Amino acid sequence: MTNLELARRFYEIASLLEVRGESVFRIRAYQRAAQTLEALGEDVAAVAARGGLRRLPGVGRDLAARIEEYLATGRLAQLETLRAGLPATFLGLLEIRGLGPRTARALWEQLGIDSVEALEEACRSGRILGVAGIREKSRTNIVQAIERWRAGQARTPLARALAVARHLVETLRARGDVDRIEIAGSLRRMRETVKDVDLLVTSRAPARVLETFVTLPSVAAVTARGPTRVSVRHQAGLAVDLRVVEPEAFGAALQYFTGSREHNVRTREIASRRGRRLSEYGxxxxxTGQRVAGLTEEDVYAAIGLPWIPPELRENQGEIEAAREGALPSLVTVEDLRGDLHAHTDWSDGRLTLERMVAAAEARGYEYVIVSDHSASLAIAHGLDVERLRAQAREIRALQARTRIRILAGTECDILEDGRLDFPDEVLAGLDVVLAAVHSRFKQSRADMTARIVRALANPWVNVLVHPTGRRLGTREPYDVDLEAVLAAAREHGKAVEINGSPERLDLADVHARRAAALGVPVAISSDTHALAEFEHVALGVAVARRAWLTPAHVLNTRPLDGLRAWSRPAGRAATG
Ligand SMILES: [Zn+2]
Ligand SMILES: [Zn+2]
Structure with a gap:
């Protein structure tokens, strides 16, 4: 059990470093190492004995030394230092969404708040006001967050829930005893936020699987426990349900627990009209009462006369009818994308140099990638003025000479308050692809915001309206805009709209992307990458696109380079070569 004990301690160090405001890189390093240990099949002592610690993912020289220290002494001096002066119940406060480690620490230091109960009391009495900048509004938010935490109801953004679920799947697989394991629920349907994570497994040793699960270091508390099912609260702050089902019913259980409820009501009706009963057991x-299907989802759907339906479509939004008519869409996949149409470099607020960004895109096998740094009026992001944009264009040309992937010169150009663009037309005309975005004055009236965006779309050099509603999941509402008018303008002027795959944006949302496609407006699926790992975010954009019923034909960046360029700079309108 050394692996788990050590993992638990590393998670705790990560949390304590967070409380002390340490660098996010150190915090992540401990979290990654903890995850590695949790999923490690071999005893870490054995790995250490053969000198293999530093080959473990996420374990460098420092962390290998910590592991050796623990193996030799049973202690971690660093953890003891970090714990000093903080009560054991304190870390529970970090599970309250929106409180933040620094505020939690200030509350402890100034008011002695050391538990969720104490926090609640301080909110009720008003003692909390004025501490760490907490005002009436944040007090209300904290009270609501505590209620949601109690009810286990806080919704978790897709990316965060996926990371938790995938880690648990990997861990349970590595620890043995599971035969099949799948993510079900709204997470399998890739909803933009989820209430909890549902995992289904088959196993010849169900009791052992459940026992392994509840003792995982990343499991914070067990909330319910039965012979084939446990519910826990994960330390990332969301509920996880694990069910062991019999192998012959795995497909039926997967279908049932994937939902949605509305979809399942329809499938049960269809079954009953055929003289069949559909349940989680088959x-x-x-x-006759005999089971006719259950092993796989394909069998289950076939037994009620339907083809298999992709989980992202199971919302009773027309998928049943389409399935009956043999008209289910062939949904777009990550592999269909030929390039990324939204990427930043360290010329503005990205972390990669131009060269490394382009190399990373090439390593993904893309045919093209855009360079779309911010424009000057977004000073906070070191937006480029005309002169720096020209200097960047020269660097792009030089780099292109020694690069296979096609580098498209672009910009994420600010749409100014009145709908003008931040660069003059002759500058925009010299670029391959122009993205336009609202980054300021979010509080304009609906009429003004709509007119502003519609005017920008009428500019002949603009190609893609990016993150069209400006929302940030859980933290910023979309700005007030008549999206129908915006999409109509996009269609009229031959422009595209974006599904921004950044985990906190996912903008456009699925319903709006579906509407865009229905109107014939092309949709770009982009990462909006600012760092190496963020290229992966296109996968989240693809998930939204699939929920929006998009096929490759709806998506702008499935087009080959020639097709894309013919669309963005049609012959006769090209300004430069
Ligand atoms: Zn932006
Ligand atoms: Zn951007």
């Missing part, structure tokens, strides 16, 4: 003949 499809049964109503007359």
């Amino acid at each position: 499809v049964f003949d109503e007359r």
Whole structure:
């Protein structure tokens, strides 16, 4: 059990470093190492004995030394130092969404708040006001967050829930005893936020699987426990349900627990009209009571006369009808994308140099990538003025000479308050692709915001309206805009709109992307990458696109380079070569 004990301690160090405001890189390093240990099949002592610690993912020289210290002494001096002066219940405060480690620490230091109960009391009495900048509004937010925490109801953004679920799947697989394991629920349907994580497994040793699960270091508390099911609160702040089902019913259980409820109401009706009963245990003949399907989802759907339906579509939004008519869409996949149309470099607020950004895109196998740094009026992001944009264009040309992937010169150009663009037309005309975005004055009236964006879309050199509603999941509402008018303008002027795959944006949302496609407006699926790992965010954008019923034909960046360029700079309108 050394692996788990050590993982638990590393998680705790990460949390304590967070409380002390340490660098995010150190915090992540401990979290990564903890995850590695949790999923490690071999005893870490054995790994250490053969000198293999530093080959473990996420374990460098420092962390290898910590592991050796623990193996030799059973202690971690660093953890003891970090714990000093903080009560054991304190870390529970970090599970309250929106409180933040620094505020939690200030509350402890100034008011002695050391637990969720104490926090609640301080909110009720008003003692909390004035501490760490907390005002009436934040007090209300904290009270609501505590209520949601109690009810286990806080919704978690897709990316965060996926990371938790995938880690648990990997861990349970590595620890043995599971035969099949799948993520079900709204997470499998890739909803933009989820209430909890549902995992289904088959196993010849169900009791052992459940026991392994509840003792994982990343599990904060067990909230319910039965012979084939446990519910826990994960330390990332969301509920996780694990169910062990019989292998013959795995497909039926997967179908049932994937939902949605509305979709399942329809499938049960269809089954019953065929003299069959559909449940989490299988499809049964109503007359004989015999199970006719259950092993796989394909079998289950086939037994009620339907083709298999992709989980992202299971919302009772027309998928049943489409399935019956043999008209289910062939949904876009990550592999269909030929390039990324939204990427930043360290010329503005990205972390990669131009060269490294382009190399990373090339390593993904893309045919093209855009360079779309911010424009000057976004000073906070070191936006480029005309002169720096020209200097960047020269660097792009030089780099292109020694690069296979096609580098498209672009910009993420600010749409100014009145709908003008931040660069003059002759500058925009010299670029391959122009993205336009609202980054300021979010509080304009609906009429003004709509007119502002519609005017920008009428500019002949603008190609893609990016993150069209400006929302940030859980922290910023979309600005007030008549999206229908915006999409109509995009169609009229031959412009595209974006699904921004950045985890906190996912903008456009699925319903709006579906509407865009229905109107014939092309949709770009972009990462909006600011760092190496963020290229991966296109996968989240693709998830939204699939929920929006998009096929490759709807998506702008599935087009080959020639097709893309013919669209963005049609012959006769090209300004430069
Ligand atoms: Zn932006
Ligand atoms: Zn951007």
